[in-house]
Amino acid sequence: MYKEILKKIGEYKKVVIHRHVNPDLDALGAQLGLKGIIENNFEGIEVKVVGDENTLNFIGKMDSVEDAFYEDALAIVVDVAVKALVSDERYTLTKEVMVIDHHQNDSDIADHFYRDASHIAVSQLLADMCMKENLKIDEDTATALLGGIITDSGRFLYPATSSLTFKVVSYLVDKGAKLQYLYDQLYTEDLSFKKLKGYFINNFRTTKNHVAYMKNAKTLKDEYNVSTFTISRGMVNQMSGIVGIPIWANFTEEDNGSILCELRSKRLPIVDIAKKYGGGGHALACGCTVHSWSETDAILKDLDALLEGDAA
Numbered sequence: 458m459y460k461e462i463l464k465k466i467g468e469y470k471k472v473v474i475h476r477h478v479n480p481d482l483d484a485l486g487a488q489l490g491l492k493g494i495i496e497n498n499f500e501g502i503e504v505k506v507v508g509d510e511n512t513l514n515f516i517g518k519m520d521s522v523e524d525a526f527y528e529d530a531l532a533i534v535v536d537v538a539v540k541a542l543v544s545d546e547r548y549t550l551t552k553e554v555m556v557i558d559h560h561q562n563d564s565d566i567a568d569h570f571y572r573d574a575s576h577i578a579v580s581q582l583l584a585d586m587c588m589k590e591n592l593k594i595d596e597d598t599a600t601a602l603l604g605g606i607i608t609d610s611g612r613f614l615y616p617a618t619s620s621l622t623f624k625v626v627s628y629l630v631d632k633g634a635k636l637q638y639l640y641d642q643l644y645t646e647d648l649s650f651k652k653l654k655g656y657f658i659n660n661f662r663t664t665k666n667h668v669a670y671m672k673n674a675k676t677l678k679d680e681y682n683v684s685t686f687t688i689s690r691g692m693v694n695q696m697s698g699i700v701g702i703p704i705w706a707n708f709t710e711e712d713n714g715s716i717l718c719e720l721r722s723k724r725l726p727i728v729d730i731a732k733k734y735g736g737g738g739h740a741l742a743c744g745c746t747v748h749s750w751s752e753t754d755a756i757l758k759d760l761d762a763l764l765e766g767d768a769a
């Protein structure tokens with residue numbers, strides 16, 4: 458797989474790297490990391506990164522790219538495989554689209570699809586590629602990839618953290634990855650964010666079989682001066698790590714009325730429930746978008762039924 462990826466990149470003089478909307482640090486780390494990998498290991502390839510930005514842009518900035526640049530370029534999409542979630546749809550302007558992902562979804566956009574769901578982060582997949590293929594890697598590239606691995610693994614907490622995770626991290630630290638810089642960024646937060654966490658911990662509810670959940674109206678983000686994404690993805694794990702709560706779900710209304718559903722489980726796979734409602738993701742961490750609160754109740758009912766008779 459790694460040799461095929463590198464061979465395809467080598468066929469081009471221009472590359473544009475995309476990733477999912479509302480980027481997390483794995484999406485950004487893989488995107489910027491791959492840019493660094495290409496620049497360090499290929500002669501004469503111009504590489505651009507595009508997409509929406511948020512407060513995680515301490516890891517690196519996006520480029521502004523003219524439509525004309527896409528002509529004769531290779532588009533690479535990382536950390537997402539499906540059309541609906543890619544930031545900046547201009548990847549469709551290229552002749553070929555390569556997707557490199559670690560989610561369990563199939564792809565509706567890839568001409569060349571490289572997926573390995575055994576990796577906890579797509580940044581880990583790319584770092585593993587550097588290690589196995591003896592690629593050159595500079596400090597900023599190593600830092601970007603390490604950032605992706607630290608965050609997608611929940612600081613090495615989630616079950617898919619493996620010995621490979623630590624091998625790759627050791628390799629990246631040897632290459633000059635700035636661990637302290639990353640932790641300084643990741644462990645500082647706004648007061649409003651801290652208060653929002655308190656709100657979650659004090660207000661979540663539970664179903665009969667102990668699925669914890671929150672239903673967040675679209676006005677909540679204004680009360681705490683944060684984004685919808687911060688409430689949805691950023692707060693779901695405030696309900697994790699609680700004795701007797703095996704599954705937790707966070708439902709957040711967007712301005713347009715649709716509802717983002719973040720679903721998490723300690724042990725029982727729940728991704729089929731996310732897929733049933735048009736979403737996907739990982740076995741224990743997945744999500745979907747629905748259009749009414751009654752659908753969120755149906756999801757809760759399905760999650761609750763999974764636990765029927767289960768000694769949590």
Ligand SMILES: [Mn+2]
Pocket residue numbers: 483484536559577578579609
């Ligand atoms: Mn990821």
